[in-house]
Amino acid sequence: MLIDSHAHLDSERYADDRAAMLARAWEAGVGMVLAIGIGEHASGMDGALSICREFNALSAQGAMFPRLYASAGIYPHNTPEADDAVLAKLDGLLAEPEVIACGEIGLDYYHDGAPHPIQGEGLIRQIEIAAARRRPILIHCRGTNESTDAWDDLLAVLEEHWRSTGLGGVMHCFGGGWEQARRSLDLGFLVSFAGNLTYPKAQPLRDVAARMPLDGVLAETDAPWLAPAPDRGTRNEPAFVVRTAHTLAGLLGVSDEKIASATTKNFMRLFRLGADVGN
Numbered sequence: 478m479l480i481d482s483h484a485h486l487d488s489e490r491y492a493d494d495r496a497a498m499l500a501r502a503w504e505a506g507v508g509m510v511l512a513i514g515i516g517e518h519a520s521g522m523d524g525a526l527s528i529c530r531e532f533n534a535l536s537a538q539g540a541m542f543p544r545l546y547a548s549a550g551i552y553p554h555n556t557p558e559a560d561d562a563v564l565a566k567l568d569g570l571l572a573e574p575e576v577i578a579c580g581e582i583g584l585d586y587y588h589d590g591a592p593h594p595i596q597g598e599g600l601i602r603q604i605e606i607a608a609a610r611r612r613p614i615l616i617h618c619r620g621t622n623e624s625t626d627a628w629d630d631l632l633a634v635l636e637e638h639w640r641s642t643g644l645g646g647v648m649h650c651f652g653g654g655w656e657q658a659r660r661s662l663d664l665g666f667l668v669s670f671a672g673n674l675t676y677p678k679a680q681p682l683r684d685v686a687a688r689m690p691l692d693g694v695l696a697e698t699d700a701p702w703l704a705p706a707p708d709r710g711t712r713n714e715p716a717f718v719v720r721t722a723h724t725l726a727g728l729l730g731v732s733d734e735k736i737a738s739a740t741t742k743n744f745m746r747l748f749r750l751g752a753d754v755g756n
């Protein structure tokens with residue numbers, strides 16, 4: 478079984494064929510998907526939980542879909558929306574058993590959007606809520622072009638406000654260098670690789686992936702974005718995590734079966750999911 482550890486199943490781009498898309502994932506061997514709850518805006522961060530409940534209910538009646546879990550969080554550029562009411566809503570969502578993670582949250586200095594201090598404040602307020610709810614966090618981090626500026630700020634925040642919780646998290650769609658990967662592992666994070674690992678120009682990222690320990694990696698789609706090669710630019714979907722996992726297996730010198738079992742084990746360990754995948 479493979480797990481897609483990051484997919485935006487609530488995207489409008491699945492409005493017409495969400496069930497068929499999830500059935501394809503199941504047929505491709507994807508047994509579980511973590512649906513990311515950030516919405517288009519913070520007000521929509523409950524969308525992933527709704528989809529999770531809808532399809533898990535159908536699975537309970539015998540339909541063949543991956544088991545779904547959900548996250549909830551305020552995306553870096555939506556942090557200006559993080560007023561007390563929105564943060565209270567986040568807190569409530571993290572109390573739900575299916576909502577196993579807070580995210581994706583973090584820092585994005587690449588795109589113009591929320592001012593950096595607002596992003597930083599939003600990140601800290603959210604990780605305080607996640608810590609109280611004992612939920613690991615899903616981190617989005619992207620610096621200005623080749624700079625490590627966002628990573629430097631992020632890792633400083635995590636050292637000060639998160640390390641002591643012992644909860645760890647996921648560095649989603651990892652795009653940093655070895656130093657950032659090493660420090661992430663040291664903070665108890667898993668490093669998750671997305672479809673960009675397969676792109677021709679991503680050799681530096683593949684070089685980082687090749688150095689990773691097998692117990693520190695995940696594979697994800699970030700669907701509907703980042704379709705792996707050769708479908709780059711088209712709509713991505715969880716079934717395609719198979720290709721990213723295959724690329725990761727090649728880099729680590731293990732079989733596809735081994736990367737599937739390792740990433741599944743890593744995911745279950747981080748989120749403390751038992752064999753019955755309850756919570």
Ligand SMILES: [Zn+2]
Nearest residue numbers: 483513581699
């Ligand atoms: Zn995402």
